[in-house]
Amino acid sequence: MISKSGQSSEALLSCYAECDPDSLDRTAFAVRLDFSQYKAEVPLHQHRQGQLVMALHGAVTCRTEKALWIVPPDCGVWIPGGILHSNQATSNAHLSYLFVEPGAAALPMECCTLSVSPMLREMILRLADVPVNFAGNEHIERLVRVMLDELVQMPIEALSLPASHHPKINAITAALTDDPSDRRTLADWAAHVAMSERSLKRLMVEETGLTFGRWRRQLHLVIALRELASGASVQRVSSDLGYESPTAFIVMFKKALGTTPARYFSSQSADRSPRSN
Structure with a gap:
């Protein structure tokens, strides 16, 4: 490379x-x-x-x-x-x-x-x-x-994603990290890891402190911050995360961080770039 x-x-x-x-x-x-x-x-x-x-x-x-x-x-x-x-x-x-x-x-x-x-x-x-x-x-x-x-x-x-050593939570984490646009429900994931929906719901909270829905939104937020900071457009990030439109993604972002992606990253203007040695 x-x-x-x-x-x-x-x-x-x-x-x-x-x-x-x-x-x-x-x-x-x-x-x-x-x-x-x-x-x-x-x-x-x-x-x-x-x-x-x-x-x-x-x-x-x-x-x-x-x-x-x-x-x-x-x-x-x-x-x-x-x-x-x-x-x-x-x-x-x-x-x-x-x-x-x-x-x-x-x-x-x-x-x-x-x-x-x-x-x-x-x-x-x-x-x-x-x-x-x-x-x-x-x-x-x-x-x-x-x-x-x-x-x-x-x-x-609050900009972290809780991790778990539990093999079934790890399997879900790996799958969603590889394809964050995957919109399978908690019931779908329970069937995927051979558990009841109720048991997986309880396990997710025990292992991460978050419900499945909140954990997945936090995963999307973490991935979005990384991709936007590396220069990806809001349209591309929203598509990669499986949102129906950039507007839906912006609503999620604003709900989590209190502002839009454009305003959040406005501090990365030229006058805040690293100074030359």
């Missing part, structure tokens, strides 16, 4: 090839990554530090054993230290990773999507301008303290 940069994907480096986070002794540090230069997928791994994955352009999917997250603009996925996770970036992704030493701030103990204010975003990008091997000074230390204070204040957003 050839990437947009013209390089073979096999020739691209891991984004951690030039910097091992666990080798650095810093309260917090940040890096900025253009994934045209790195492998899009970072396989299952973990860090000693907590990690905030922030999308500057495009999108990235983060997976743990409990859930799947899409990182849209103005948000970041917080992954506490020691949690196994994998990342899959879209081909146009520009990301920033912020690493925070355990105990340096009162951050969530579970993975979650955090809103990222414009001020916090700029502080993280300023820190990313500092070389990772920089010894630090009082100015940078003050920046880190204020940045962490701001990060702790960020609200949690």
